[in-house]
Amino acid sequence: ARSATEKVVDWSNWPEYIDAGDNLGDYPTLAAFTRRTGITVNYTADYFDNERFVGALTPRLRAGQQVARDLWCSTDWMVARLVRQGYLAPLRSENIPHRSNLEPSLADVPFDRHRRYSLPWQSGFTGIGYHRGAAGGPVTTIAQLFTDKRLKGKVTLLTDVGDTVGLTMLSLGIDPSSFTAEDFMRAVDRLTEVKDSGQLKGFTGNDYVTGLASGEIAACLAYSGDLVQLEADTPETGFTLPESGHLLWSDNFVIPRHARHRTNAEKLIDFYYDPQVMAQVEDWVNYIPPVVGARQALLRTDPDVARNPLIFPSAAVRRRGRVFKGFAADEDKELNAAFGTLMA
Secondary structure (H helix, E strand, C coil), X not given: CCCCCCCEEEEECXXXXXXXXXXXXXXXXXXXXXXHHCCEEEEEXXXXXXXXXXXXXXXXXXXXXXXXXXXXXXXXHHHHHHHHHCCECCCCHHHCHHHHHECHHHCCECCEHHHCCCEEEEEEEEEEEEEHHHHCCCCCCHHHHHHCHHHCCCEEEECCHHHHHHHHHHHCCCCCCCCCHHHHHHHHHHHHHHHHCCCEEEEECCCHHHHHHHXXXXXXXXXXXXXXXXXXXXXXXXXXCCCCCEEEEEEEEECECCCCCHHHHHHHHHHHCCHHHHHHHHHHHCCECCECCHHHHHHHHCHHHHCCCCCCCCHHHHHHEECCXXXXXXCHHHHHHHHHHHHC
């Protein structure tokens, strides 16, 4: 532990997922954190995929060794795995007093009871993004995405297992927050049929944004925050929360068990749970903030963002969202392998 002698924290995050200034590498809230605390943040946008990022660190985590990051943001189901494997340090509330601002609906989740090891960085919905011209109009259901001949060969799904399998489950009447291995394989079988029909262009991370903007992708599984930003620049695009249900997910702050700068990382988390600070982030990233009070702050500074229902959804829309539960220890390898075969 070096927080007392090294005033730094190393944070990995997903691309385009923090407020940015005019110059490359300029992040206003990080600069404000350093001014307030004297702690420098080495911020790296190198978290492109849950499996890829965590997989690269797993040998050292398994051996009980330190890794080159003090903090990163993993999606719910990956947090479930990291908690189960004992790779995370508990978050100490005395260093994160602002955690009292956590959105109540996110305060106790199946994959991390009572939020002992994780706190949300951002939340969002997974639904359907579409290009009106390329798709011939809005795409409103998973059934349409999977079968509409106008979309054939121009549909992409997500490489994240929770998003793609979770939405497919919902279209089949399966609750992704409480599925069995048999339910999972039923959804994979349906996805295999869709792939074999020629409907798919492929699987992507959130780099689908470029193809959707140009119309090269007619419709896809997509994230709400991406589409809020995309619709502002490309009015031909749109976003649907399917009637069969949508996914509600979070990317969550976690600290590895043997982090060099654990205390500094906790201070950084606390900083972002200040509603004024989180409001600055939301004004740029356009996802759903996990911090109570962020909307009130934005009503004063950017009321259009504060009134956007995809950034600040109603209680009814939140309730319709389902969280992908993650895998039990005895099914993780097998079910992930089945999804990997589908994407191959």
